[in-house]
Amino acid sequence: MSFNPYSTDLPITEVIDEVKAHLHSNNTLIVNAPPGAGKSTLLPLALLEEDWLEGQKIIMLEPRRLAARTIAMRMADLIGDKVGNRIGYRIRFDNCVSEQTQLEVVTEGILTRMLQSDNALEGVGLVIFDEFHERSLFADVALALSREAQQVLRPDLRLMIMSATLDMPQLTKLLNAPSAVSKGRQYPVEIIHEGENDVMLLPELTARVVSKAVKEQQGDILVFLPGEGEIRSCETILKKKHRDISIHPLYGQLPPNKQYAAIMPHREGKRKIILATSIAETSLTIEGIKVVVDCGFSRTLKFNPNSGLSRLETVDITLDSADQRAGRAGRLGPGVCYRMWSKGTHNRLQPHRTPEIEEADLASLVLEMAQWGVADIRKLTWLSPPPKGHLAQATELLHQLEALDNNRITEHGKAIHQLPCHPRLAHMLLMAEEEELAPLACDIAALLEERDPLGKEAGIDLNARIEALRRHRLGELKSKPLSRIAKIAEQYRRILSLEEDNSSVDPYETGLLLVYAFPERIAHAKPGNNAQFKLANGSIAAAGHQDDLAHESWLAIANVNAREGVGKIFLASPLNPQDLAPMVKTVESVSWDTKRGGFKAQSELRIGSIVLQSKPLHHYDEGLKIKAISEAIKKEGSWLLNFDKEVMQWQNRVLSLRSWDAGYDWPDVSTEALLADNESWLSPYLSAVKKPDDLKKIDLKTVLQHHLDFELQSRLEQLAPERIKVPSGSQIKLNYQSNGEAPVLAVRLQEVFGMTDTPKVNNSAVNVLMHLLSPGFKPVQITNDLKSFWSHAYFEVKKELKSRYPKHHWPDNPLDAPAVRGVKRQNK
Known part of the structure; x- marks a missing residue:
């Protein structure tokens, strides 16, 4: 290697020897260094010639595609080589590696797939987790699997976790690993607070602050906004005001050539304004930045396990993000950061961002672990354990997709795992092959993975997008978003060995394929058809009243916003109800509906929560009835039962003894606890209940008293008498x-x-x-x-x-006077 990492003046050079020493005697190391220290480029290069590597590869995981490409190109340039030779990269649907490659920068699920195909990672000596503070789901999964491989198969496999901002004590304790800290060399950044912001007026307010920064400061300006919509709106405003400045958007879905144009110096030396999402917080080096304008918001995808849907939410950034964004202004020299919030708001920001594993759809994770052979996912080494509710929902979905059977991966599940996409789309692609609809499924998968190429003006019909994509391939329609989607569809066809299909689309075939991917989003028009639909998962969603699909009886929904109350449908296709015949099930429904009179037992033809036909059920499992009433009591609360003063006093007596009489196991009889566990004490009295009034007639005090054992009943009367x-x-x-x-x-x-x-x-x-x-x-x-x-x-x-009270007797010596219940008049 012709490059000498010590020859640069980057701060990370101060800890290179310390890092080498730690990795010589330890198989895990944590490196903490601020943005701009050089950790992402110099450290990996400095380790390439270490003896313990013995000709093996270094794999470095980057959370973002643009950063992976850029860092690989930067390292190749530093050693005077072309990317793809000694230094290469691999990302989804794009790789630049060769037999000579010794250091691979990878992203997304690439490392996880490498681990799945070779549990021991033979030929790899070091795995580097860069920008680990971003806490992406793939990084957490890859670290858990790498630790498992290291502990079971490869104690010589070295892991290095690198970050700018992390809870170091927690991480070092969890991994039982040493750490190396580079203080970096951050130039001072002046912070200017612009006062409170309004997320509804974000593009306009941001443009105003940027214009102020243009007048007051020198150098290029980096502007942080939540997403593409705000970026494009702000760009439009600024281009009208600043025609002599080069304005560049920067976000993940932007074509690579435009991303590079944003981060590289302007060819003609013009001043630049870069409008970026959080993609620009770390890793990427953007030349010439001296000013940062931070709107204070970011956009994150949050998953709701109850609905099985994810939705994008605009949220306040965290303190570590605010510090990293401001730091971008101080990499080259003293800088300025305009923060579009007050000092008071700043003091209330959360210190760290929420790990993606706590908010994401975990279907891919559960499938990865099933393929790995892990029985209990939460027993692996997790910095943040995956939430139980999210795991349960993901497991249920994978059973629906026939990827799991009794929590073990099926042959179909293994085939799903082989495809580089979400399990839903992989299942759709595989089922489409059986229906001879695979080329259509490839187009659908590509369209669903990318942003809508037509926008909301085109309505919600997914078939309009498929037709536009096919017209684009035939040369009848030019569109850069469609070009990218066409490339992804081509990758899927190549994987499945398929020919291109540009024929006209049968919308019912599209609907059928969507059902394979989203079985819980089969939707039936509600009575009166006010453009509202009931989904198989029980939720309600609406299309626009003027939309072409608003009056369809059945829809297969691909994209819906899980809002409170009624969700909003973004993409869907009509469904032929005859295609749903295999999904119709006869269900014995035993339920409780307080508003409609109480207990009901019915035999129903259903698709999920959609009831097609029902009739009274005269013979049913008594246990199901008790369970239904018990669940209603849990949900609807104490007003269903007669929690009168007598009952409340009994509760308070027992609760008092929980405080006073610690030697005895007095139960928690608070109303909240009783409702949550009502089946254990109330179920014997629910058999005769049919309507809400029957619940009110239950003598709760007697029921609860008898729920205590005889010793506690006696002790209650003795210690806490009524x-x-x-x-x-x-x-x-x-x-x-x-x-x-x-x-x-x-x-x-x-x-x-x-x-x-x-x-x-x-x-x-x-x-x-x-x-x-x-x-x-x-x-x-x-x-x-x-x-x-x-x-x-x-x-x-x-x-x-x-x-x-002059007529009453008030004795001078009350201790000798007789006590009276009524009125004892004084003697005359």
């Missing part, structure tokens, strides 16, 4: 508190004449709080020390009561 007998002979109810505070005894003062000591509960360990009342039942004194009250406060109270 009533206390006072000298008048009355049995007065105690009022217990749920938080374990002293219970209240509200009693008329005349009924406790002669009582010397404060009553106690819990084996005399807790004094009750006495509310002493007037004859009119108004509080006159609150005390937990009755003896002190008689000695001191009584005589003041007596004066007041004697004037207000």
Whole structure:
């Protein structure tokens, strides 16, 4: 290698020797270095000649495609070579490697697929995880599998995790690995807070701040916006105001030549404004940037396991993202960052971004792990364990797609895994081969993976996009977005050994293929057809009233926004109901609907949650009925049952003993806990329930009392009695508190004449709080020390009561006076 990494003035050179020493004696290392330190280019090159590598490859994982290409090209240039020789890259549908390649920069699921085809990663000596702080799903999965390979098969396999911002103590503890830290060389960046922002006016407000920065500062300007829509709107505004400045968008779906034009210096030396998504936060080196304008928002894809759908959300950026964005202005010299939010808002930002694994669709992950042979996914080494709900939804989907059987991967699942796309699309491609519709499926898969090439103005019909794609291939329609989609479709046809098909499209065939990919999104028009459809997963979605597909009876939906209430359909195709015959199932539906009268048992013909036909069911499993009512109680809450004052007092008595009587296992009988676990204590009493009124008639106090074992029932009466007998002979109810505070005894003062000591509960360990009342039942004194009250406060109270209730007897010595329930008039 002709390149000497120590010859540069980049800060990372200070820790190269430390990194080499650690990797010589450890198989895992964490490197922390700020953006611009040179870690992504110099460190991998510096390690190529290490003895322990022994001619094996280095694989470096990059979370973004543009960064993977750019870094590979930069490293090749540093050693005076062409990319594809010693330094190469591999990304989805694009690779530039050869037999001579010693260092491969890979992205997305490439490393995971390498691990699946060769669990031991033979021929690889080091795996580098670059920009790990971005916490992409693929990076987390690849790290988990690499650790598994390292621990079981390849203890000599070295792993190096590199990041600009990470929770270092947590990571070093989890991986049990040393770390090397480069302080970097960041020039000072002046921060200017522009005050509060409005996400609804983002392009206009951002353009205003950019114009201000153009006037006030020198050098190129990097602007951060959430997505393509805001970028294009802002670009339009700025091009009208600044005709002498070269303005460049930069986002993931942009063609590579335009991405490179954004990051490279302008050929004619013009000043530049780059409008970028978070793609520009790290890795990429953009020459000439001295000013950053940060709108303060990013866009993230969040998955809802309840609906099985993902949706893009615009969210506030985190502190680490804000720091990285500002840092882009200080790589070459002192810079300026305009933040479009206030200092107060800045102090409230979350410190770190949420890992993708906590918010993403995990179908691909579950399939990867099934292929790997992992029985319990959560037992692997995860920096952030995948959420149980997301795993359950993904597992259910893969069973629907016949990729799993009893959580084991099937032969069909293995075939799905071989295809470089989401399991849904892979299943569709494979099923299309059986239907002799594979060329159409390739076009559909390519269209669904990319942004809509026609936009919302074209309506929701996916077939319009397929026809446009085929017209483009025939040369009848020119479109850069369609060119990219055509290339992806061609890659799928090549994988499946298919010929190109540009014939006219049968929309029902499109609908059938979408059903294979999205079985839970089969949609049936709601009665009255107000452009609303019920999906097989139970949710409701709508098309525009003027849309061509708004009046169809059946749709297969490819893209829908899972909003609260009614979702919005973006892409769909009409369905022939005859094609749905294999999906219709007879279901015995045992359910509870409070609004419609309560319990129902029906035999239904269904597609998921879509009911086609129903009739009363006279013979059903009693257990299903109890389960249905129990679930309704969990969902609808305490108002279905009679939680009256008697029940609440019983609950408070038991809850008090949970605080006082720690030696006994008193159950949690809070309303929340009882509702969540109602089946365990209420199920014997639900058999006769048919309507909501029947639930209200259940004697909850008796039911709950009997749910305690005999010892606890007896102990409850002994330690927390319902009533206390006072000298008048009355049995007065105690009022217990749920938080374990002293219970209240509200009693008329005349009924406790002669009582010397404060009553106690819990084996005399807790004094009750006495509310002493007037004859009119108004509080006159609150005390937990009755003896002190008689000695001191009584005589003041007596004066007041004697004037207000002159006909009542108020003795001078209350301890010797007889207690009375009613009115004892004084002697005349």
